[in-house]
């Protein structure tokens with residue numbers, strides 16, 4: 001197994017240029033994905049793939065903006081995989097790893113028919129960050145928890161972060 005996580009992170013910061021929001025977003029999703037992955041008992045290989053996918057999950061945004069004038073989820077899913085291929089090829093990553101990362105990037109805004117544990121974890125990690133960054137309210141947080149979240153750690157994190165009672169009384 002190669003150890004390309006830090007190299008992928010440098011490539012990601014390069015592609016996002018000075019866009020600190022995107023870079024910080026990726027690092028937050030990476031951290032949540034790691035925590036949920038550990039709680040789910042992923043083996044080292046699966047965790048490694050998830051590390052790469054979470055760092056690179058939004059890597060299609062600059063190209064989506066360039067080509068489609070929009071960073072909508074479907075355009076990110078469309079443009080991201082070839083950018084991640086380019087990065088991981090440059091790092092001489094294994095074909096199987098590249099393929100799984102490509103799949104995860106191509107489906108990270110697809111919330112129906114989530115069958116792979118890595119896909120589930122990436123979606124949950126991204127929501128834990130987006131619920132905050134997008135200032136989504138309690139109703140949306142509850143709906144995401146009830147309809148999309150499945151892992152025990154993801155559910156606990158979402159509940160404590162976005163649905164705790166103190167927050168309710170403050171609103």
Ligand SMILES: [Fe+2]
Pocket residue numbers: 025029057058126
């Ligand atoms: Fe994201």
